[in-house]
Amino acid sequence: MSLAxxxxxxxxxxxxxxxxxxxxxxVEKGEIHAICGENGAGKSTLMKILYGMQPPDEGxxxxxxxxxxxxxxxxxxxxxxGMVHQHFMLADNLTVLENVILGSEPVLSGGRIDFKxxxxxxxxVSAAYGLSIDPNDLVEDLEVGERQRIEIIKVLYRGAxxxxxxxxxxxxxxxxxxxxxxxxxxxxxKGATILFIDHKLLEVLExxxxxxxxxxxxxxxxxxxxxxxxxxxxxxxxxxELPIPDTTESTVTxxxxxxxxxxxxxxxxxxxxxxxxxxxxxxxxxxxxxxEGNGQVELIGAIIGTAAASSGSIHLGGDDITKxxxxxxREAGIGYIPYDRQGEGLLMxxxxxxxxxxxxxxxxxxxxxxxxxxxxAREQTESIREEFGVKTPxxxxxxxxxxxxxxxxxxxxxxxxxxxxxxxxxxxxxGIDVGAQASVWQSIRDARASGLATLLISADLDELIGLSDxxxxxxxxxxxxxxxPSTITPRELGSYMTGAGATSTEAANS
Amino acid sequence: MNNRLRSIGLALAAPVAAFVFAxxxxxxxxxxxxxxPFVAFGDMLRHGAKLETIIDMLNRATPLYLSGVAxxxxxxxxxxNIGVEGQYQMGAFFAAAAGGAIVLPNGLxxxxxxxxxxxxxxxxxxxxxxxxxxxxxNEVISxxxxxxxxxxxxxxxxxxxxxxxxxxTNSGTKRIEESGHIPNLNWFVEIFTPDIKNSxxxxxxxxxxxxxxxxxxxxxxxxxxxYDLRASGINxxxxxxxxxxxxxxxxxxxxxxxxxAGLVGMVDILSRNNRYDQxxxxxxxxxxxxxxxxxRNNPAGIAFGALLFAFLDASSSILQITGSASKEIVTIxxxxxxxxxxxxxxxVNRIKxxxxxxxxxxxxxxxxx
Numbered sequence: 001m002s003l004a005x006x007x008x009x010x011x012x013x014x015x016x017x018x019x020x021x022x023x024x025x026x027v028e029k030g031e032i033h034a035i036c037g038e039n040g041a042g043k044s045t046l047m048k049i050l051y052g053m054q055p056p057d058e059g060x061x062x063x064x065x066x067x068x069x070x071x072x073x074x075x076x077x078x079x080x081x082g083m084v085h086q087h088f089m090l091a092d093n094l095t096v097l098e099n100v101i102l103g104s105e106p107v108l109s110g111g112r113i114d115f116k117x118x119x120x121x122x123x124x125v126s127a128a129y130g131l132s133i134d135p136n137d138l139v140e141d142l143e144v145g146e147r148q149r150i151e152i153i154k155v156l157y158r159g160a161x162x163x164x165x166x167x168x169x170x171x172x173x174x175x176x177x178x179x180x181x182x183x184x185x186x187x188x189x190k191g192a193t194i195l196f197i198d199h200k201l202l203e204v205l206e207x208x209x210x211x212x213x214x215x216x217x218x219x220x221x222x223x224x225x226x227x228x229x230x231x232x233x234x235x236x237x238x239x240x241e242l243p244i245p246d247t248t249e250s251t252v253t254x255x256x257x258x259x260x261x262x263x264x265x266x267x268x269x270x271x272x273x274x275x276x277x278x279x280x281x282x283x284x285x286x287x288x289x290x291x292e293g294n295g296q297v298e299l300i301g302a303i304i305g306t307a308a309a310s311s312g313s314i315h316l317g318g319d320d321i322t323k324x325x326x327x328x329x330r331e332a333g334i335g336y337i338p339y340d341r342q343g344e345g346l347l348m349x350x351x352x353x354x355x356x357x358x359x360x361x362x363x364x365x366x367x368x369x370x371x372x373x374x375x376x377a378r379e380q381t382e383s384i385r386e387e388f389g390v391k392t393p394x395x396x397x398x399x400x401x402x403x404x405x406x407x408x409x410x411x412x413x414x415x416x417x418x419x420x421x422x423x424x425x426x427x428x429x430x431g432i433d434v435g436a437q438a439s440v441w442q443s444i445r446d447a448r449a450s451g452l453a454t455l456l457i458s459a460d461l462d463e464l465i466g467l468s469d470x471x472x473x474x475x476x477x478x479x480x481x482x483x484x485p486s487t488i489t490p491r492e493l494g495s496y497m498t499g500a501g502a503t504s505t506e507a508a509n510s
Numbered sequence: 511m512n513n514r515l516r517s518i519g520l521a522l523a524a525p526v527a528a529f530v531f532a533x534x535x536x537x538x539x540x541x542x543x544x545x546x547p548f549v550a551f552g553d554m555l556r557h558g559a560k561l562e563t564i565i566d567m568l569n570r571a572t573p574l575y576l577s578g579v580a581x582x583x584x585x586x587x588x589x590x591n592i593g594v595e596g597q598y599q600m601g602a603f604f605a606a607a608a609g610g611a612i613v614l615p616n617g618l619x620x621x622x623x624x625x626x627x628x629x630x631x632x633x634x635x636x637x638x639x640x641x642x643x644x645x646x647x648n649e650v651i652s653x654x655x656x657x658x659x660x661x662x663x664x665x666x667x668x669x670x671x672x673x674x675x676x677x678x679t680n681s682g683t684k685r686i687e688e689s690g691h692i693p694n695l696n697w698f699v700e701i702f703t704p705d706i707k708n709s710x711x712x713x714x715x716x717x718x719x720x721x722x723x724x725x726x727x728x729x730x731x732x733x734x735x736x737y738d739l740r741a742s743g744i745n746x747x748x749x750x751x752x753x754x755x756x757x758x759x760x761x762x763x764x765x766x767x768x769x770x771a772g773l774v775g776m777v778d779i780l781s782r783n784n785r786y787d788q789x790x791x792x793x794x795x796x797x798x799x800x801x802x803x804x805x806r807n808n809p810a811g812i813a814f815g816a817l818l819f820a821f822l823d824a825s826s827s828i829l830q831i832t833g834s835a836s837k838e839i840v841t842i843x844x845x846x847x848x849x850x851x852x853x854x855x856x857x858v859n860r861i862k863x864x865x866x867x868x869x870x871x872x873x874x875x876x877x878x879x
Binding site for chain 1: 732733734735736737738740741744745747748749750751752753754755863866867869870872
């Protein structure tokens with residue numbers, strides 16, 4: 001079979017990182033080809049290169065055998081490549097038809113849109129690829145899975161026969177994933193080529209014809225799903241750095257640091273966190289597992305004080321902090337590694353030493369009384385830089401100049417050096433390289449040994465299992481299971497996260 | 511330290527480039543209008559170098575600076591306080607009315623008037639802050655409305671309530687007694703030159719402006735509250751997670767901005783007219799926004815912007831006399847300077863960012879050869 005896409009030695013550098021380092025990829029026509037890799041492995045960069053959003057620094061790209069140099073997505077589309085982004089780009093108040101033709105409307109004389117032609121063409125495309133959709137539906141009335149189908153149809157409507165799907169299952173519930181896979185198989189049967197980015201191993205094994213694994217910007221292997229197990233894939237993805245469940249002995253004490261009781265958070269008249277209760281002891285790491293959007297963000301908000309709990313109570317080391325504001329809670333010793341480091345953790349164009357003070361500006365060494373202590377803050381930033389290996393020329397640099405991994409190490413350092421009693425760590429290693437990841441893990445473990453209570457929220461199941469002393473599963477705002485990380489496998493955990501519990505795990509295994 | 515010099519150089523490059531560009535462009539406009547730009551600019555420079563013009567310029571720069579600082583406090587918090595215009599007129603009006611109604615001992619009277627002006631300015635701005643915090647009303651909308659209420663509403667009130675029989679053509683508040691006048695600084699000018707005429711006075715309000723400038727610097731760049739304010743302005747979400755209450759910061763920023771705005775009218779009230787009447791200088795609030803933008807909200811930068819705009823205002827009066835050009839050319843120049851400055855700041859910023867990113871990459875050592 002001939003190749004739809006061929007990449008040879010593609011290299012792309014960003015300040016401080018090599019996102020793609022000699023990537024080789026061969027996608028055959030009419031196959032579903034999965035690209036696997038951890039967050040930050042370089043998958044997204046590769047897709048952006050393929051879709052013409054960024055030019056590669058080096059390397060050769062061939063589409064259907066011809067060498068291409070895309071300057072923009074428009075050129076990629078012209079070459080038959082279409083991309084379905086993880087975040088949908090749809091206008092809610094327009095119909096399906098209007099959304100599909102948006103940007104490539106057939107025009108009659110006088111600038112009028114030829115809806116008739118558009119409708120006919122849409123019907124042809126839907127029929128050709130077996131994707132059913134009512135063109136008159138308003139997008140705002142549609143479910144997530146249906147919206148995704150519109151995104152796929154949009155791409156097909158523009159004549160693409162090579163589809164790039166960027167983590168398409170991340171936003172879907174299990175039934176929708178099944179529906180998506182049915183559609184993908186249909187597309188494949190009609191001759192389309194699908195490039196599919198994912199890091200959920202079971203899904204990849206189920207749907208893909210070939211799997212290419214990327215690690216630290218390099219392609220490490222291309223395998224067939226029949227030849228590998230999920231475990232093999234995981235090992236390929238993380239390399240020798242496969243996190244081994246924490247074998248150091250437990251440091252969990254009997255002193256409760258955080259006590260959450262029956263906490264409910266209401267948002268838009270809906271309980272997004274419902275009757276959640278749990279304890280974290282000194283020296284304990286409690287991991288929260290869950291598909292994103294199941295109330296984790298709001299639970300964090302209730303604990304650090306940015307979201308109000310409508311009922312229930314939160315105690316920190318014996319104090320009832322339920323009614324405290326964020327500042328009082330931070331001063332009482334809550335450290336916070338936010339899930340969105342640039343959005344919630346950094347002042348992107350203020351110098352690092354000012355960033356170091358953020359969240360701790362009321363305490364020494366960052367301030368003295370009413371005044372900021374510039375010298376103290378600088379010295380503290382210097383020591384964060386040294387101790388946590390933040391690579392920066394000096395502490396007057398603003399965070400935008402640093403790579404994601406260095407930003408993250410800086411945030412971790414900032415929170416750790418402030419002497420927290422409770423650390424709320426949301427995705428502490430998301431999107432950072434393996435080296436930085438190991439050092440972040442190590443500092444969390446060290447702090448745990450000295451009595452820190454940690455709430456860990458992560459989408460990386462290996463991280464959750466490897467670091468946590470106890471794992472609770474959050475589903476639709478509730479804690480639905482408590483698990484022992486020393487006996488659970490990522491696969492079992494995954495099925496708990498979908499709300500199915502252990503029974504469906506066995507079904508999936510059989 | 512070489513880095514520091516470089517960054518100062520970069521910071522100055524933008525406004526200087528903007529000024530040169532504006533001068534050239536205004537020159538072209540003058541040419542098209544049939545005037546000789548060299549003659550016109552020459553007139554302005556010659557007139558601007560005179561002592562009287564310099565005093566005019568300083569008296570003009572003083573309120574511009576205060577107005578610029580008022581706007582800058584809002585900008586630092588990410589708030590667009592367009593309401594400085596209304597806040598300073600309200601502040602000035604009530605300060606003049608209160609100051610004219612009573613007589614206090616020397617000094618005390620002065621302080622009383624200043625405090626009334628600041629309080630009224632703060633309340634007027636605080637109202638917009640309150641609306642934003644409680645109902646989510648955008649401060650741009652509310653301050654525009656409050657401007658309209660203040661400027662037109664007050665004028666109506668003035669003509670009805672304070673019509674003065676003796677001065678029927680110029681109604682205004684009761685004249686403030688001597689004890690509520692700020693001493694002029696002519697003695698200071700005389701240290702340098704004995705030529706000062708009694709007809710020209712350097713207003714003592716410039717001292718207030720200097721104090722405000724220093725206080726602004728200490729507040730924004732040195733105090734913890736100022737840090738909270740800036741953090742909220744740069745990234746409200748991160749500031750909130752860092753324990754900065756966003757609503758309280760909005761109120762503080764609006765109150766502080768309004769309090770400084772209240773001082774803008776003090777040159778008129780404390781030294782020039784000693785009352786609020788129809789000779790009161792309008793428009794300083796809007797000019798202050800321009801001055802703050804030109805000075806990048808930096809205490810020294812705003813002073814530079816205020817002096818530049820004041821120089822153009824003061825020196826241009828000669829154009830009407832010599833007839834070498836229309837006086838309005840200065841308004842065009844101010845507009846072009848501002849636009850050009852905003853563009854060149856953005857450009858210089860980009861150069862700076864690129865440089866920092868490059869330096870950071872070198873530090874990481876990950877830039878492949």
